[in-house]
Amino acid sequence: MPDPLLTVHDFSIVYDVDPPVKAVKNVTLELQRGEILGLAGESGCGKTTLAYGLQRLLRAPAVIASGSVTFHDASGVDIDVNALNVEEMRRFRWDKISMVFQGAMNALNPVTTIGAQLDDVFRVHRPDLSRRERRAACEELLELVAVGRERIRSFPHELSGGMRQRVMIAMALALRPQLMVMVMDEPTTALDVLVQREILSQISMLRHEFGFSVIFITHDLPLLLEISDRIAVMRGGEIIELAPAREIWEHPQHEYTKTLLASFPRLTGERGVLVR
């Protein structure tokens, strides 16, 4: 039986420049509790804008031009994200929905320790925790993602790319959010691809443990096929196909989905997923 976590209805984002650019057009989707939803499409198709827009993280000139985003909290309360004021929004962020950003080198503040950056989250969202409790929580998180508690005093540049990515996951897990949005767009090197795989296996493990939902954004459609429950394919700001992963894999409906599937070389060297 359906147990929705996030309902997005007729959601549009416009960049209010001259002339206005419609980056996301009338997107409607429903995310179930505990589900992994993949969001695929070429770069510039609006998938990242959509992910940021859901949390109202886009700065001007971006404007939410239509639609609604409703978050069905575990407590039974429905939160209308578009109606929150600045302070409510600030508290909502990370507590209910957290994010894992790509390019973890730049996502971490280079001049403070990763411990301090984890601690920030607790300090702001859980003000009643004591310093020792916060410290214990940070150490526990670092253990959880196999970075190791002794790294709490390390600076970002002292960690490898994979470790930094895991620190980002630890940070995203900190408040036990109900939804995690992962932006793993555009890996630039082969190493990134490997790191991405490692991260994914970790995420699906943690998901079983904590039961959060995931929106996973990448242009790597084959990757999504492996891990997602459902996949949404975006082009030109619209969702052109939304179906269970198996459906997309076996019976892609849209021409664009088919070309997308065919365009990915596999690591084994053969061309195209369809001839795997």
Place this chain on the structure above:
Amino acid sequence: MTTAENLTEPASVGSPETVTVHSPAATNPPKEKTFWSRLASSFAMFRNPKSLTGLVILCVFVAVALLGDVLAPYGALEKDFTALRQAPSWTHLLGTTHMGEDILSQIIYGTRGVLIVGFLAGIIGTAIAVVMGVVAGYTKGWRSESLSAVTNVFLVIPGLPLIIIVASQFENPPLILIAAVLAATGWAWGARVLRAQTMSLRNRDFIQAARANGEPLHRIILVEMLPNLMAIIASSFVGTVTAAVLGLTTLAFIGVIPITNLNWGTILFWAQQNGAFPDFWWWYVPAGLCIAILGVALSLINFGIDEYVNPRLRSAGERARAMKKKGLDVNATMTVVRTVETPSRRQAGNTK
């Protein structure tokens, strides 16, 4: 210090790719290179309101310097003992000195002294900066390191005391010497920025390609690199001129430059020596203002070039104002909701 010239770093990918809306004006001109298109594109850095304003003011000063003999109502040192320390009037628009000299005429002739030394110093200083900076940026290893160390030494050693000492060793230092000394203490900043920019250029595709094609070194530097360094060279020239103007007027004010070289600083020197402060404002205010206005003009030119090199600087203010007109605040940390069916929620993102 770690090298922190963010000038040279490519715009890092911000949040979603579509958020960066500003046009990448800093990207280099297209590959077809006719002489004229090149010349035109090398002036592109001045094509913005700030640089233009600065250039216009600078041109006014240049015109005054050139036409000094026509514009000045009196000779610079022409004395009128019937009109001593007079306040501005129709006969003496900016009043007179204690010797009855016309201050407006002194300022007009003084413009010449300031600009000649300023430009000479700018040319010499920029030449040194280009050679030191480009060579240090293009070479690798100990050569680059030692040139960069020399540059830093010149940055760190306090220039003005050195100039004062050197200038005071001469009874009557010629203009070119003053300009050379000002240039010698003023080139280092430009060299530092040029080195950083050259280092980043060296690794770009088109330079790599030229090197792979076996183009000779002087051709790579002159034809491929210099056009891409023009903006920074111009900015370093303007910077050196600014510093030289300040240095020259300071030296003249202190009295280490002979009074035969008339400039704005000399006027202030005479004013100070002959008790113009505080009552005879017309004697010291205009000369100081001239220095300030010339300085502002030069800074404006450089702001324009900075914004050309780093479009983020330009877009910041302009975009913010454009947004404001549409009721958006660039600093809002939350996306504005402007849905038709719920107009009451509109102001949500703007509160702060």
Place this chain on the structure above:
Amino acid sequence: MKIPVRFIASRSAFYLFTAWAAITINFFLPRMMAGDPVTAYMQRNAGQISPEAERSLRILFGLDQNTSVWEQYTGYWQLLFSGDLGRSFSNGLAPVGDIISSALPWTLGLVGIATIVSFVLGTATGALIGWRRGSKADVIVPISTFFSTVPYFWLGLIAIAVFSSTLGWFPASHAYDKGSSPVFTADFIGQVIAHGALPAITIVIASLGGWILGMRNMMLTVLDEDYITVAQAKGLPNRRVLWHYAARNAMLPQLSSFALSIGFIVGGTIVMEMVFSYPGIGKLLLDATNAKDYPLMQGVFLIITLAVLCANVLADVAYAILDPRTRQTEA
């Protein structure tokens, strides 16, 4: 904490090299041009110069024609290491070292405090203006640009004309009232503050613009960084994002340019001391210049350069503390 051996080693090498360069410039300066006035002075005052003082002057100015330049150079270093900077012509042949050490504290106090206040104030203002881009606070930028292009000495003259001669709010010159002598009493300290306030404020106003502008531009660059977006996604309050994330990073290049501009700032403040008749190093240099007192000029230049180098070392230490990446032990 790890000790950044590489960083310290490379910086020390640089400072030693710069100190060597400055001292060597100082050695060659009089040899390139002066000479004659010194000989003339010594002939005029032949009887009054003690043999010892004469010897050090000869080494300083290379008057010994029969020694090689190299011998003169080593002799010069020996003099420096024994703390002998020669004798001042214009101060009755008093040791240059003594004259400088009585003037140095005034300059360190005035210029040091004014420069640090200006840097801190300018950096904080620049951070705020950069953060609130496009707000009304942007008008500070052109205003402070104007003030930073005005020559220091002129601003000082205007300040005196307006605030002391006309309004009488501040004393116009000197570091303390005429007739009193430096003692540690509340009254004397009050005098020092009253006399130092106007020059200090003038220096701050004249140098503030550069810091504001530099920090604002760095903030605009840093605000586009991913970690700022992450900090906002984390739901941190604006104030925390501004100071702990944006400004904390933007001030690093600001600090390096601080280190590099100290020499320039000090140059400007020298003239300030003359305008305010402030009994510091700068006034000493100008008095020495007017009196053609070459030993004093040389000594003052050396001390100014060394002081600037020390300030640079301090700025470097601050940088190393603020930027963990310099503490990296591996290459």
